[in-house]
Amino acid sequence: MVGKTSKKSVKVAKKAASKRVAAKAARPSKPAPKSQSRKAAKPALLSGGNPQIGKAYGDAPVQAYIAAMPGWKRDVGRRLDSLIARTVPGVHKAVKWNSPLYGVEGQGWFLSVHCFTKYVKVAFFRGMSLRPVPPGESKSKDTRYLDIHEDDQLDEAQLAAWVKQASQLPGERMGEASARSDGRGTTTLKKTKSGSEKGTGEDSPSQLIDARIKELGDWRGETLARIRTLIKQADPEVVEEWKWRGVPVWSHAGMICTGETHKAVVKMTFAKGASLEDPSGLFNSSLEGNTRRAIDFHEGDKIDEKALKALIRAAVALNTAVRATARPVRAQKRRSG
16 A cells, blocks of 8 residues: 555655646746846937937937937037047046037036938037137027038038037036025925026025125135125126026126135136237136136235236127127128028
């Protein structure tokens, strides 16, 4: 009886095992992970053939955008990306609003690329400060465009010069939030149509600069306040703006200068400083660039007020001269059109 029972148990066990193997073989295989299926899917093309790429930072999303550019535009995208990377080593990249962005860490974005039906548009966010000024006009007073068509001969030397100049200017934050302390918490800043920033409490740029000076409460606040006074004395028509994560900016027919405050220095960056005469030798920073120049003020430094006001007036004169020469060209284009 014992032998028969053991033989029966072995048969039952073998039968159960074979059923398990058969059931496992019949079981459908698991679908591929969502991430793999997403990688396999090609990005959709929006109006004008512009690739739809989700917001992301780094080189990978930019390369995904370029790979999805249709036809001849893909080669243009690769050439642009390679040229920018060579010209600005360590350039920061991202894709926002379905456009690749190029920038400098801590300084913002200086250039974007976008596909249209018949051309690829390169936007220089500080294009009016470049020399020569890129040809494409914009509704923004600072931005200029370069439109590249299929049969255009790309002047890489000129493009590289623009890219290098643009990378040395304060960049755009492209909607990235910044905040300032109000003693109780923070006030989030938002972009206005002009590109300057206002607080959610509708503070004007001048009020925000007032708050910055008060907030600093040390030699940096005193230095910034004195610089501001000298700018207004030199140019009573100057316009105050608040840009790029809370940087005071003074403009007249274009940007004159910024007033940046750091831990050990107050920096005045002149947007077109390289084109200005500086007989008193005020410029002591950003001397290697082709476009901007800066003055670093340290604690205890004495300001040469007469020379600084003369430099500010020269910057205003340069801005107004550039704008005056640009108007006849625009008028001639309208007449010829």
